[in-house]
Amino acid sequence: MSDPWDGPPRQATRSPDARVPGQRRAATDGTRSPGGRAATRAAARARGGRGVRAGRPVGRGRRVLRILGICLSVLIVITSGAGWWFYQHLNGNIHSVSLDGKGGTEKADAFGRTPINILVMGSDGRTSATDCKLGGGCSKTGVQSGSNADVQMVMHISADRSNATVMSIPRDTMTRVPACRNSASGQSTNGYYGQINSALQYGPACQVATVHQLTGIPIDHFVKLDFSGVVKMSDAVGGVPVCVSDDVYDTYSHLKLSQGTHTLKGVAALEFVRSRHGFGDGSDLGRTISQHIFLSAMIRKFKSAGTLTDPSAVYGLADAATKALTVDDGLGSVKKLIALAADVNKVPTRRITFATMQTAPDPANKERVVVGAGAKALFSTIAGDQSLSTGSGKKSKAAAATAKATAPAVPASRIAVTVENGTPITGRASAVATALTGRGFSSGTTTANAPSPATTTTLTYGTGQKAEARTVAEALGLPASHLKQGTGTGLTLVLGSDWTSGSGYPGGGSAPAPADTKAAVSDAHASTADQAKTCAKVSPYKTVAINGVPMTPSQAYAAARSKPDSDG
Template identity: 60%
Template sequence: MSEVSHRRGSTGKGGRAAVPAARRPQPSGYRSGGSGGGGRDKSGRRTWPRRLAITLSALILVVAGLGAAFYEHLNGNIKGVAISGGGAEKADAFGRTPINVLVIGSDARDTAADCKLGGDCNDGGANADVEMVLHVSADRSNATVMSVPRDTVTQLPSCTDSKTGQQVPAQTGMINSALEHGPSCQVAAVHQLTGIPIDHFMMVDFGGVVNMSDAIGGVPVCVDSNVYDTYSHLKLAKGTHTLKGVSALEFLRSRHGFGTGSDLGRTVAQHIFLSSMVRTLKSAGTLTNPSDLYGLANAATKALTVDTGLDSITKLLGFADDLNKVPSDRITFTTMQTEPSPSDQNRVVIAPAAQNLLSAIANDQSLTTGSGGKSAAAGSTNSSAPTTPPAVPDAQIAVTVENGGGITGRASDIATALVGDGFSPQTGSANAPAPTTTVRYPAGKQAEAQAVASALRIPSSALHQDSGASGVTVLIGSDWSSGTTYPAGAGGGKPAPADTKAAVQGANAQNANSSSCAQVSTFKTVEVNGVPMTPSQAYADSPDIPNSAP
């Protein structure tokens, strides 16, 4: 660009002084003093405008050729994979639809580089080291990034293995293990677990993280204490460091360095890194600098595997444009709420408290206000403001389910589903004929009724206060003949809104515009020479190990 725009007659630094007019060589056909300031050939036609037009046309062809070559080069980098089983988004009143992308960090060691970076080269297969659902609202005013802890045990759906073409039966397993059978299986598993439609996916491996962080130029992160994770090899002194390349990968992979040393602490550290990355890209103007953008685009397209809905530069640029419309202070990072698995304390299961977060994302509800603060539903943080009674836990909400559709077993099925979702075991069933589904509740029980309706995907228009009701009652009408969630579009109403205050409780929510330090674990999560110790103790005990970044 600089060579094309450089003016050789410039008298500025680095340019040549202008040649006086009397000494300039006269081009063929040039006649001084001609009218209109242009030379003419023997036929009287002006020559320099024609030559200028020819020159400009040639330049345009060259630039267009470079642009086409660049476009084809980037397109050739992209790897596209078809997906299914992710559900479909519903349009809002203006015909706009949200975007939900499953971002996957693969721990595959398919190349020598990834094998060297990740270690454990002979373990085979691939798991989703990172799983984040990126939700961009239909009006592009806000976004939510929700991490799904990789240690979550759930029921995995049946799917088709992308390599063998064989049908994989439904089974219980860790949510990250579905990737072994291909991205489509992973998308279907996250969709089934969360109920959130997944339109697209983006997957990156170890080497891709290294190359992309290099292309960005590094991401500043802060740690609140000295840390040495002997497993991921991350070693940093207390304070702020700019991480790129291998050090960025070590930080993103560290699960023993932060929090309690589990995957939950790692998701919080990853959110800190990504929040800083968003701020870095926007403040540095990377997305508007052609040279920087080329390097980032080249690294990203080489590193990413995407679905066929994003497998071209045009499609990726469209998605990037949609994402770029969201201000950084309206991007919320969260972690899906979990609790220890009853059968294995080293694993977790989805917690009943997660339902509000999942419903908020599925129903396209923002977790921030227009000014970037917490959702208005979260209430005021002013100590002088009246306090809102805490939400009643789902486990304390007993529901009466009545069968009004005449289909045997319907009320029992729904009651069982509610208990399975974490509602009180006192939930029971009865019979009472009715054509439409409703949720009735007494005064003061609206929040409980909304929680029940949200879990069953019943629209808010079906909620009715009833002075004669003793508790929350779900009446299953003839408009709901099968399944344990209310069919989309039935009744013509919108889904009951999720409680956005409850949505972020226990979800480690943070705003992309706010900076914080990753909290180094105070537990003995690592070992040095076989001796258990905290990451800070390991740092002090390993002076000969170089830091990951200055």
């Protein structure tokens, strides 16, 4: 047997004079000589090395390292497999739908960065037994097939990811719904004038096209949640803290909360975001404000320390989100959703502005609304990638200076343009006319087909209207060489085959003057996501009823003491 730790191999047999390890001999002077173990230790010390016993842990250490290495290899294989399974599992949860280019396309800025515009939709569909139970109303009809977009928010993330704007569009807004076909159900329409939320009956792409047509804002993506989706998301983040100004009981959404702050999960969270009779004036306008409070709190929760760094929390959130959402193909993978979340996470909460589209009563129906004063300025700030994060309504110094330097001699609001389509592209005149009115030009701007196809875009103006023509040209980036004086009156813009897409003339070099941010936030109930102490204002009006008796939500709370609170 050889001992690798003590010199060259030795024979197993011993000579008669050889000492057996451990034996001791008496010294000639009568003292004990160091032998056996003591001799081994002394020899080791003399060599500066270690004895046999000291060498054994080194052998064990190598064996332990070898075992750890094997275990680590197995662990890597297992976790890689689990990670791949998890990734595939989440991808399998996602349901995506094509937009078919109906929302327009965002343009990159001078640095090649592109803004992101997403239409966030909350569906009222009772398309499953779960949603029937949560939403009610299925006792006679059973599970339904159609749905409306009762929540519509355009979420804009700036090209440089420094700010964001979330604009709500009330569901009762009347507008023109374009021709659409739902690829899933086959249901189609040739277009009609109606309530904006009804466009979802013809598919998410139709809802996107309707909002794009109304606002002129290019919309790249959409995200849709149903009732159960709201429940899953609020549970996944561990509840959302909200505050109500007074006791409130909405007998329609069933939200019942005492005055103060509450953390809402599951059904309670759904009751809060659905409540339209509990807050404001008891209409959908008041509901958009309380929804902004809820979303602001959820964003703060997402960004709070621990939420996105806790693996179990991230797993629950990712699993819930992918199960809860329907998205467009451009967001139809875990990788793309993670990239979107990262973009949102870059924006500070103080620079995320919530606003509600300004409205006016519909002359034909007092229960409906139409686009109001200031809305076009709000649309323009979003389409123009301008920040509203100051919340004060004041323009930045740079914007004010630019506006002053480019101030037109004739205000845009006094200029109406006839836009004629001389291209083979359907809808071009409408797109450019919408861009003009969105930039503050007169609502008297009209569209038509050009008498014949045009190769070059021209802007013809009447006698004494050269200043008006220059104002239009500057807004569209149209070079002065494309302007000409005609014999008639008014301004006529003929779109040629040199301008077949976009709201600005290709290579024109001129940018439209910044929109008036004061007008954009006027009457828009603007707020920022960092306002943690804001409470939802409970309606002071008799918007609810118990046993047929009209009362305010606070009176209803007092009258229903036996009913448990939503967060009870």
